[in-house]
Amino acid sequence: ETGVTQTPRHLVMGMTNKKSLKCEQHLGHNAMYWYKQSAKKPLELMFVYSLEERVENNSVPSRFSPECPNSSHLFLHLHTLQPEDSALYLCASSQVAGGTDYGYTFGSGTRLTVV
């Protein structure tokens, strides 16, 4: 399998549930990202793991928790979400070398609905 794979493709969860989104890249990249895509808004960068260092967006609520156990896998743990968290969550990876980022490869996304 090649590229960036995200599971599940669709997720419906209640506000009291705990769930996790999974992302796996088979490209040998050294950086991985979580983006949130809401209707009529720019893509919002949530978290970056670059060269095994985590970089956070301070505006992301603590009910979102990332985990990157190795350079190929990335998780987004969700708990006590709100209806406004319903969105498409995109994972991406890239190769960063010598200060140059050669462009992201995106997964197909997880469509999350919070009820």
Place this chain on the structure above:
Amino acid sequence: AQSVTQLDSQVPVFEEAPVELRCNYSSSVSVYLFWYVQYPNQGLQLLLKYLSGSTLVKGINGFEAEFNKSQTSFHLRKPSVHISDTAEYFCAVSDTGTASKLTFGTGTRLQVTL
């Protein structure tokens, strides 16, 4: 910090007609520029990128873009569109000094009709 402006939220065009999707950016330092396409219910796919060198960049599916530093623009063009080009197109910029953080525009919906 950098920003990206895509002035057109929607661009309707007839099949086989040419199209230009506009992108302007703002940055105080040198940048890398990208165009991505998103088909319904899918993630984003890289169309083309400008890192350095020739200002005219050719991408997949017959698209090309031209980097204009003086006008801080990176407009996307295709001489003849097809129905299958109907999708959302995103322009993105990253600061060459701080790779790994793309800033995206709000997207342009290209609607191709017969």
